[in-house]
Amino acid sequence: MKKLVLTGAAGRLGSYLREPLAKMCDTLVSTDIVDDIGTLYDGETYAKGDLASLDDMMRVLEGADMVVHMGAYADEGPFEKLLGPNFVGAYNIWEAAYQRGLKRVVYGSSIHAVGMHPKTDFIDTEVRHRPDTFYGLAKCFAEDLGSMYWDKRGLESVHMRILSCAQVTNARALGSWLSYDDLIQLTQRSIETPVTGFSVVYGVSNNDRAPVDNSKASFLGYRPKDNAEQFADKILAETGPLDSQDKGHMCHGGPFASVELGNSGVATMNIVDDTKKI
Amino acid sequence: MKKLVLTGAAGRLGSYLREPLAKMCDTLVSTDIVDDIGTLYDGETYAKGDLASLDDMMRVLEGADMVVHMGAYADEGPFEKLLGPNFVGAYNIWEAAYQRGLKRVVYGSSIHAVGMHPKTDFIDTEVRHRPDTFYGLAKCFAEDLGSMYWDKRGLESVHMRILSCAQVTNARALGSWLSYDDLIQLTQRSIETPVTGFSVVYGVSNNDRAPVDNSKASFLGYRPKDNAEQFADKILAETGPLDSQDKGHMCHGGPFASVELGNSGVATMNIVDDTKKI
Amino acid sequence: MKKLVLTGAAGRLGSYLREPLAKMCDTLVSTDIVDDIGTLYDGETYAKGDLASLDDMMRVLEGADMVVHMGAYADEGPFEKLLGPNFVGAYNIWEAAYQRGLKRVVYGSSIHAVGMHPKTDFIDTEVRHRPDTFYGLAKCFAEDLGSMYWDKRGLESVHMRILSCAQVTNARALGSWLSYDDLIQLTQRSIETPVTGFSVVYGVSNNDRAPVDNSKASFLGYRPKDNAEQFADKILAETGPLDSQDKGHMCHGGPFASVELGNSGVATMNIVDDTKKI
């Protein structure tokens, strides 16, 4: 692998991926909309760019082999707010990747593309889209885009539907947790697998209570190592009785399944930044 | 039914729906981006509006019970060209419908949302999205949008995936043809069925060679009457041997499955305007 | 066919089956708990008996080839009320049929065995049980009983899940209607088919809006002739907007899906006795 591009490099998940990705290639081009992402790793360069600008993405992807596309507005918000970075941004990445001759897009998709399925359904990677938010709807859009670029133009893509990659602070996360180490393994597998076509895989750790089915993506060789069960006693002791009629508890999307469309859903998800210290 | 709205009323399919819809309600509000759609039917009024403007759609949908949403750029074209009318336009319709308290959106979706499935697969209405064009991608987007507004806000929608509603001029159309009478029946059923939730149904006539499976939408009671087999002898006699490796022949999307993304696909589809005379 | 037994012969559906069944065999033994069922048809005899008594059923089934088991408390009611006729009664029929060497039980089952499935799901005959009432629960019990007697003892059974066999007086019935003629055809097919093993089939007419899938029972050759669409214009004109969050409208069981367990559900179903005059 000569040249790899990482979008959303200043974001929460992107920033964790910079170091391991830099080690996988000769040159890692990290990109985001901010001016500066701090000290660079060996082999890493930074290229500022706006996802909503096709010209920017054409410039950033020049000469690359693959792109890991993590950049997006990372919360539920009004459709108008997500239109540029999350919808048009995805189009720009795929179109630039095609025009620049990349082999593959590795995409940070989300459980929120299918978040309205009941949690008691063990959903696989071919279940129909049931987005829970505009945020999830943008993930659906990018998956369909990836399917089309593969079918029509032979551009591969792996869609990593991340469940919840943050500190385990509630009962849902006992099932949905994706540790940083497992995120890194999943991203690496998505890059190194020689052929992938159009693939979808859930980003979840080896939790006892993992509620989704990755069997159809077995060929990717993703075998998570971490298990949120280590937090179960503490979390369950703190959890009062939950209302089984509340979509926020009964659906895969969790709080996003019950949040009002267009409103921020992050606050209720207890996402904090010190996850790495776990 | 007191008030019904029809978008795309100046378009090819929209114009055929004006009369039958006008008969189904006290007031039909036809809307399109043109200044004038000619003589109005009894009970019909015309309201000019731009799909890409949420304000316009809020104005047009005020007081309505349901909206039949046929408006769109009706061909494959560059993503940037379809973004306004087909993507943002769909959002505006659903958002306005929700805010205005409508019960249901009846949507003119398309086979092109799943056009890359092989024709030898008898696809049902829950098969995963495989769009063949940006045009089809916009249909996927609207279907996912409809799913979300139903799950989150209780706004119903019926997504009529029309196969090909035009004169039968090639072998594919022997299977994919939707006659105007059957289009009208399907639209009526989608409106009059008391409860629909989120539903998808293929718009195809009762052709001997119909290649899609509507069984999961049986409760809608759509029973098409026309059959393209009446044109088979003539069409097959004119059809030379077809290349079974050509996606345009082997996929449900037909010419859209082989057209270059962003290029017009209509020319190759032999769509002509005198269908009604069939 | 020498001797056939009909239980519930004094009931609404049973009384319609007496004449056609009498024509299918040398002797029809009609049975019910009442003293008298009026004038008998040629070849018919009447034997009073209590379903809840195994002795009675042993007596009634003696020498018979098959039994058509329609007898039951025909409404939702408290569990204690249904325990005798509907639960124990079914056991008595199967046990007596086995001990008396009958070849088959033809059973009047009901959509209420699966009534909590959403109407937008096109349920087939192998869908899991989701009873909507104690009445439906008794149908589940009898189906499982029939499965066991076939697997363990080779006693065949056909379970006719009747949707609604009554005058068409509401929108649900446009899909769920079973005409008397089609009930008769279904019962005849269930009797005359040479081998059936354990089979389940929906009792519904050839309605445009029929919401259930009989394809897995195709070998029975049941091809209904009547179609409730003839009543659609009138019924739909009278039907106001329906609440799509109401289980009584969204589930296959109709009013039974929303009735309180143990309460009569018949009143809300507009079942009247003059159906035959339709």
Place this chain on the structure above:
Amino acid sequence: MKKLVLTGAAGRLGSYLREPLAKMCDTLVSTDIVDDIGTLYDGETYAKGDLASLDDMMRVLEGADMVVHMGAYADEGPFEKLLGPNFVGAYNIWEAAYQRGLKRVVYGSSIHAVGMHPKTDFIDTEVRHRPDTFYGLAKCFAEDLGSMYWDKRGLESVHMRILSCAQVTNARALGSWLSYDDLIQLTQRSIETPVTGFSVVYGVSNNDRAPVDNSKASFLGYRPKDNAEQFADKILAETGPLDSQDKGHMCHGGPFASVELGNSGVATMNIVDDTKKI
């Protein structure tokens, strides 16, 4: 269609196909192992050849567009007896068709490729092979062969799994009957459909009691017209009680499901030659 080849032209089904096939092409080359097949139809020529000889088949298929392959030893028999005509013969047809550049093989397959499935299972065209005889095993072989030549070499094939194409003389045939007219329609559709890839379709008439599922082959447009129900009253009146533990009654293969491997099964199937007079 310029040139079509028909194998097994002297056989029972082949002889009925000669006339309609001759009308579909400029030249029909009929072939069989006998010296003479009687008076030829307009456009028909006869070429004697042995299926078990690749050289013969290379000669016969020269210049052809398609071949309708009906030739085989048409009964159950010892494996050694079927090896030449049914197994090696099928290989020779596909290999010669490939080498001679034909577009498609239309093959007379049989229900006996899946004859051990219980009749109460409504089997579709993708159900796994469960042959009931060496005769059926040869059909499995040819289907797998056709799958491979399509996947590897782009040679199309349609596998018509004929149920029972003979006079209706027993209860099984009420479901399994294929009339000659419907056989002809099916063969025509299999030839004229512009692209088919590798396809399987059941050859059965529009019988009320048809026990197999052709929905996955819908794109072929096969819509049978005849219905064995016209014979039901007579046949059922003559049919005594059948043993539901007998595989010959409970499996799709009928008598072939209970016949000893290697023994003739035809005698028990009441196949007579005057079917055309029905």
Place this chain on the structure above:
Amino acid sequence: MKKLVLTGAAGRLGSYLREPLAKMCDTLVSTDIVDDIGTLYDGETYAKGDLASLDDMMRVLEGADMVVHMGAYADEGPFEKLLGPNFVGAYNIWEAAYQRGLKRVVYGSSIHAVGMHPKTDFIDTEVRHRPDTFYGLAKCFAEDLGSMYWDKRGLESVHMRILSCAQVTNARALGSWLSYDDLIQLTQRSIETPVTGFSVVYGVSNNDRAPVDNSKASFLGYRPKDNAEQFADKILAETGPLDSQDKGHMCHGGPFASVELGNSGVATMNIVDDTKKI
């Protein structure tokens, strides 16, 4: 968890659950039909009661959060013998739980609800009921009851289909064994999982030869630790050739699949009481 109820506390499995359940709550109310269950654990009280009495169950469940329902006649027997404890008893538990406002019933169901499925079928938790005995039929009844109380009244239930929880003394048990530790884990998970709706899960250890599929219940987080393979060499050495036509060997229910209905099946199952010493 403040108050938990355990039925069948004097039974074989119930007695093993008393101690671990007592540790999970402030008060464990153990109940059974005997006068006395011996020394009580910390936090445990005993309340004598008859499952067949709704009044008794209303009294016992008062103030409880959940009930673990293990009480039943624990063998195959005549229907009349099981009617009270196993059928009516299950109704009484669900009805009392509903009236007393409990959140959930955790139920000791059994493989015998689906015991007639062939062992070579890897059955999941949604496979259709195929009971092998009246004992299994009662389990089907309780599952359907649980489904209904969830759909109609929001009362949750987890149905633990136990395979064989006893010493490993025959070849079947190499696949079907549930160790006591795994039984305890499964019961704990069924209690502590915050929301479950209506769920079914197989009670089987992590045996190499486990023949059932728990994937659809993954969200419960049941991950068994024990493996009967430790007994394989000894057991297989003692096992003579088995008859593959014997339902007792070919079906999931084991000896119950071949026992005569109504007769005790336990003797043939080698169930002994010293399992804990394993």
Place this chain on the structure above:
Amino acid sequence: MKKLVLTGAAGRLGSYLREPLAKMCDTLVSTDIVDDIGTLYDGETYAKGDLASLDDMMRVLEGADMVVHMGAYADEGPFEKLLGPNFVGAYNIWEAAYQRGLKRVVYGSSIHAVGMHPKTDFIDTEVRHRPDTFYGLAKCFAEDLGSMYWDKRGLESVHMRILSCAQVTNARALGSWLSYDDLIQLTQRSIETPVTGFSVVYGVSNNDRAPVDNSKASFLGYRPKDNAEQFADKILAETGPLDSQDKGHMCHGGPFASVELGNSGVATMNIVDDTKKI
């Protein structure tokens, strides 16, 4: 187990199975077409025989309990070359096994029976046949043969579809590798499982990237221990970019999926003989 027969004892896989199989029975009869297979293990005898001769196989199988059938021409080649050993040879084994009263055939089948399925499809053991070569076609034939002998004659068989049992020298083998130890475990389980009926199981190690689904064969208790991931870093570092349009990379069959029919495919598969030293 008194007497076991191993065919193909001189072949690559057969030679590894001789020792472990000799330990499982009183007498192991090894057979192959060569004169001599070297030093025999304790309890082993050698019987020369030709698979293509039914007489030979009748002689070799006399008195045996089971046969492990590994003998075949072990590469792709012309149909004529495989007809004797691979097709007729399989028939001879099953027929002789039946006539000699054996309980079971354990068969060395292959992924090449289904090799044309895309690798991104996680194929289970009931997926339809899609052979990639004549070699694979012979495996399909033997599987169908085994199905028939079970259904018609009660002769059991286990079909072990081996993926690639050789040194790991390319990226495909990271998923498809079957170690010798796991081959031995799989063969042992196939022999010792008391009842198997007709079963299919994939022969693949516990590789992170294993692309096939053995869940339906769970009752066999095959739990592979080895994992090709140990070779991943080295192999992936040596692997250049692969063409995702190449069937040899995109299909389960690997090189056999792209090799010309009838040509040797082994050269391209990097199979070497020193696997044991791994």
